[in-house]
Amino acid sequence: MATRYGQGYGEWVGPALQGARGWTHRLPAALRAPVEGRSWKEFCYLLLSLPIGIMMFTYSVTMLSLGAGLLVTFVGIPLLAAALAGCRGFGALERVRARALLGLEVADPEPVPVRRGGPMGWVWAVLKSGTSWRHMLYTVVQFPWATFSFCVGVSLWATGWALLTYPLWFWVFPVYAGQGGIQLYGDGTHHIYLDNPFEITVTALVGLLFTLATPWIVRGLTTVDRLLVLGLLGPSRLATRVVELESDRGVVVDTAAADLRRIERDLHDGAQARLVALAMDLGLAKEKLAEDPQAAARMVGEAHGEVKTALQELRDLARGIHPAVLTDRGLDAALSAVASRCTVPVQVDVDLPSRPAPAIEGIAYFTVSELLQNVSKHARASRASVDVWRVDDRLLLQVSDDGVGGADASGGSGLAGLAGRLDAVDGILVVDSPAGGPTRITAELPWRSV
Known part of the structure; x- marks a missing residue:
């Protein structure tokens, strides 16, 4: 089992x-399509579309006409709201049907934004909701299309299978109908029947052609249904964009908070600790200055070394926040500096007509910096390359290496976090890293001029 x-x-x-x-x-896809589960599901979708379309069309037209006709009175307004609410219910049913039979995942639209309490607040919210009116438009538009697709789909499906199986049931005509077979032509003196073996075979072959072509025609018909469901029953583009921006804002806030925690930790554990130790050493040297000048001088020398180390740590920390070379000389020089610190030879090629906006430039710099750190730590490569170029209104970065491959952007890896930060500014991260290498990671950012 x-x-x-x-x-x-x-x-x-x-x-x-x-x-x-x-x-x-x-079997080839063209031959197995008539017996695939997907084809039968799509045909079942067409069969159900007509009765459901009749029900939705009747409801929406009746309620809309009744509500519009009674607008001269107060009763028409809540009737229109009830009509729209019912259409939203039909929309939920259609999304479930599309998910089950077409494999189409459509997110639920935004709920009705009720800003004032009470029944009238709900009525006005429904009437002002563009999503509700799109649902009503679907119930009106879907009916004629459902009628057309039902007629075409059922006619082709029935004709194809009937002709294909004609050799199995043509005996019905001479036994029960008193004629040789399917009648192609007939008048008072002439009759043409499909009754000899050759004609029966040709009929079956024609049925085979119909049977093979029908699933693809049905697939084309249901493609229109997919577009209708996606366009009219899903969330609006504006609402989807708002959700994306809210998610991206959360990513940006979390990233900024993580960066602040990292800076605080580096300052506390690095430069601050060294400066505290330096202050203590200088205090001891001051006490010993009178009684043991040589020991005091030795301690001052050690403190001088600690000052140099603290300054280097502060420079590294400042470079991690925003490197001065990036501000002064741009991506080419900044990425060359990063590449020089990589443990493998890195070739840098930056081909940009001008400098992008500082924010985009900074994101590009830190993206390449993190990817080169991954090359140093995990790739086991002998060489790497960094390419930066512009295509239309997009900035593209590509970091390649000849290492062992196997980089994965899923789960909780660093690449997943990098992809999230890029997504916050409408960027994209594409990872191509088969086992055994080579690895090619491409980042795409929006181009924004200075």
Whole structure:
């Protein structure tokens, strides 16, 4: 016994069914389409579209007409709101049906924004909701399309299978209908029937053509249904963009907070600790200055070394916040400086017509810096390269190495965090790192001029 997971998870697959599926998957897609589960689901979607479309169309037109006709009275306003609320309910049903039969995942639209309490607050919120009116538009537009697709799909499906199986049931005509077979032509003196073996075979072949073509035609018809559901029953572009911006804002806030914690930790554990020790050493040297000048001089010398170390740590910390070379000379010089600190030879090629905005420039710098750190720590590479260029209104960065590969941006890895930070500014991170290498990581950022 085998259990497979995914679509249809938890479904028991016996040995016979496994063999049948293996056999069908060895067929070309054009030949196995008539017996695929996806084709039958899409055909079932077309079958259900007509009765559901009739129900939705009747409801929406009736309620809309009744509500509009009664607008001269107060009753029409809540009737219109009830009509829109009902259309939203039908929209929820359609999203479930599209998910089950078409495999189309559509997020629920934003809820009705009720800003004032009471029934009238809800009525006005529903009437002002663009999402509600889009749902009503769907119930009106879907009906004629459902009628057309139902007629086309059922006619082609029935014709194809009927003709394909004609050799199995043509005997019905001479036995029960008193004629040789399907009648192609007939008048008072002439009759043409499909009744000899050659004609029966040709009929089956024509049915085979219909049967093979029908799933693709049905797929094209349901593509229009997918577009209707996506465009009218999902969240609006504005609402989706607001959600994205809210998520990106959270990422930016979390990243900024993490950076502040890192700076505080580096200051506390590094430069601050060294300065405290320096102050203590200088205090001891001051006490010993009169009684043991040589020991005091030795302690002052050690303190001088500590000052140099603290200054270097502060420079490194400042470089991690925002390097001066990036501000003064741009990405080319800044990335060359980063590459010089990498443990493997790095070739840097920056081809930009001008400098991007400081924010984008900073993100590009830290992205390459983090990727080169990964090369030094994990890649086990002998060489690497950094390429930076502009395409239209996008800034592209690519870091490549000849290491062992296997870099993964999923889970809680550093690449996942980097991808999240890029996403916060509408950027993209693409990781191509097969096992055994080479690794090629491409980052794409919006181009914003200074």
